[in-house]
Amino acid sequence: MSFSELLTRFFPKEEARIKPHGSKEIAKERLRLVLVQDRGNSIPDDMLLRLRSELIDVISRYMVIDETQLDMGFNKSEGEIALVASIPVVRIKQ
Amino acid sequence: MGVVYVVTSGKGGVGKTTTTANIGAGLAKMGKQVAMLDTDIGLRNLDVVLGLENRIVYDVVDVVQGRCRLKQALIRDKRFENMYLLPAAQTKDKTAVSEAQMIELIKTLRPEFDYIIIDCPAGIEHGFKNAIAGADKAIVVTAPEVSAVRDADRIIGLLEAHGLSEPHLIINRIRPRMVESGDMMSVEDMLEILAVELLGIVPDDDSIVTSTNRGEPAVLDEFSRAGQAYRNITRRLCGEDVPLLDLSEKDGFFSRLKTLFAGR
Amino acid sequence: MVITGETLTEDTALVARTLRSGQKVRSAGNVLVLGDVNPGAEIIAGGCVVVMGTLRGVVHAGAEGDETATVTALTLLPTQIRIASCITRPPDGQPTPDVYRPEVARLKNGEVVIEKYVVSK
Numbered sequence: 001m002s003f004s005e006l007l008t009r010f011f012p013k014e015e016a017r018i019k020p021h022g023s024k025e026i027a028k029e030r031l032r033l034v035l036v037q038d039r040g041n042s043i044p045d046d047m048l049l050r051l052r053s054e055l056i057d058v059i060s061r062y063m064v065i066d067e068t069q070l071d072m073g074f075n076k077s078e079g080e081i082a083l084v085a086s087i088p089v090v091r092i093k094q
Numbered sequence: 095m096g097v098v099y100v101v102t103s104g105k106g107g108v109g110k111t112t113t114t115a116n117i118g119a120g121l122a123k124m125g126k127q128v129a130m131l132d133t134d135i136g137l138r139n140l141d142v143v144l145g146l147e148n149r150i151v152y153d154v155v156d157v158v159q160g161r162c163r164l165k166q167a168l169i170r171d172k173r174f175e176n177m178y179l180l181p182a183a184q185t186k187d188k189t190a191v192s193e194a195q196m197i198e199l200i201k202t203l204r205p206e207f208d209y210i211i212i213d214c215p216a217g218i219e220h221g222f223k224n225a226i227a228g229a230d231k232a233i234v235v236t237a238p239e240v241s242a243v244r245d246a247d248r249i250i251g252l253l254e255a256h257g258l259s260e261p262h263l264i265i266n267r268i269r270p271r272m273v274e275s276g277d278m279m280s281v282e283d284m285l286e287i288l289a290v291e292l293l294g295i296v297p298d299d300d301s302i303v304t305s306t307n308r309g310e311p312a313v314l315d316e317f318s319r320a321g322q323a324y325r326n327i328t329r330r331l332c333g334e335d336v337p338l339l340d341l342s343e344k345d346g347f348f349s350r351l352k353t354l355f356a357g358r
Numbered sequence: 359m360v361i362t363g364e365t366l367t368e369d370t371a372l373v374a375r376t377l378r379s380g381q382k383v384r385s386a387g388n389v390l391v392l393g394d395v396n397p398g399a400e401i402i403a404g405g406c407v408v409v410m411g412t413l414r415g416v417v418h419a420g421a422e423g424d425e426t427a428t429v430t431a432l433t434l435l436p437t438q439i440r441i442a443s444c445i446t447r448p449p450d451g452q453p454t455p456d457v458y459r460p461e462v463a464r465l466k467n468g469e470v471v472i473e474k475y476v477v478s479k
Contacts, residue, residue, distance in 0.1 A: 022276025
């Protein structure tokens with residue numbers, strides 16, 4: 001190993017130092033997921049209800065839906081959280 | 095009438111007590127009437143960080159249970175005659191004080207002081223609820239670690255639920271070189287996540303260890319970087335507009351060595 | 359946590375352990391500790407306190423007003439000593455000595471004084 005190689009090893013070059021595998025990115029990503037879950041666990045019911053009624057408003061502009069069969073909720077699986085809605089469409093408005 | 099700040103973090107070990115001691119001493123140095131309140135009953139530490147542990151005769155539990163008057167339990171600081179500490183009890187249970195008693199206590203302190211700083215215990219149970227019960231404003235301390243930021247987020251939510259919205263954030267233990275190399279979350283990264291007002295940043299500094307060893311808050315050490323950061327924070331609390339500490343200015347030996355070689 | 363020691367004699371409690379932070383011994387009579395008293399630990403005794411170890415915590419001897427009560431330790435480095443109604447603490451910034459010898463704290467003319475422990479013959 002040459003002296004300059006030795007130096008680079010101890011003092012990586014700038015571009016190498018801002019490396020994609022810098023653990024800060026890992027930290028941010030893990031934090032993002034964990035916070036979505038933490039915050040997701042504490043979503044108040046009335047917020048879900050408001051979201052539901054607003055969604056119905058918007059969708060109803062374009063199609064007729066069966067509101068009684070509408071099902072909505074959060075689906076938590078490993079590493080992510082999703083808002084899942086099942087909305088039966090009766091017909092598309094012209 | 096004084097302002098009551100609670101210093102909290104959720105997670106333990108991020109620097110609540112150090113922050114309380116430094117903000118308190120910093121404000122006292124600026125001539126303000128300051129009272130610090132340790133609410134970590136059973137695990138008190140603020141007395142040690144301030145170097146006042148051998149002056150304790152009565153504590154907060156003695157006060158609320160009527161064994162002494164508030165004035166008897168307040169310990170006057172050895173450096174500033176305008177700074178006082180109300181220590182927590184060490185030999186009692188943490189349920190010895192109730193929220194109502196805490197509110198009553200703060201009501202009595204408020205007219206006598208400009209600032210009342212409450213050191214909150216770690217966790218979100220009884221002690222936390224007591225500590226925030228009488229507070230006007232909250233200071234959330236966190237560190238650039240996933241666990242500390244997550245807990246800070248939770249605490250910010252809980253504070254809001256208890257009517258303490260818009261807390262101030264202090265990011266402690268920043269290591270500029272690790273931030274630079276992409277191995278530590280930056281101030282911007284954390285602000286983006288927590289979305290609260292930044293009160294200050296404090297570098298990870300050996301002088302905190304030595305000042306804690308001596309019982310002398312770093313804010314009183316003019317050569318300490320962390321002390322400078324805390325001086326800025328106290329000035330901001332007093333309404334001054336102070337720019338954030340530039341963490342990059344002081345390079346260590348290795349950086350200088352590297353610059354030397356890079357110039358070849 | 360309040361610890362009641364074993365009864366050694368009628369008026370003396372024996373605590374055969376080290377007292378850690380947050381632990382408290384209360385006794386109407388004398389207290390003999392076989393171990394250390396760490397910072398944050400507290401002994402409140404109606405009579406004298408003897409620590410066969412290092413005393414770093416808070417001790418109150420003669421808690422019910424007995425001004426002749428004493429505090430003795432193999433190494434005396436207390437946070438605070440109280441005898442009867444007198445409270446004292448080590449002066450600020452005093453360096454800890456290199457050599458430790460048994461010392462006794464007693465009340466003299468309303469002040470707590472610390473003397474080398476001398477065996478009376």
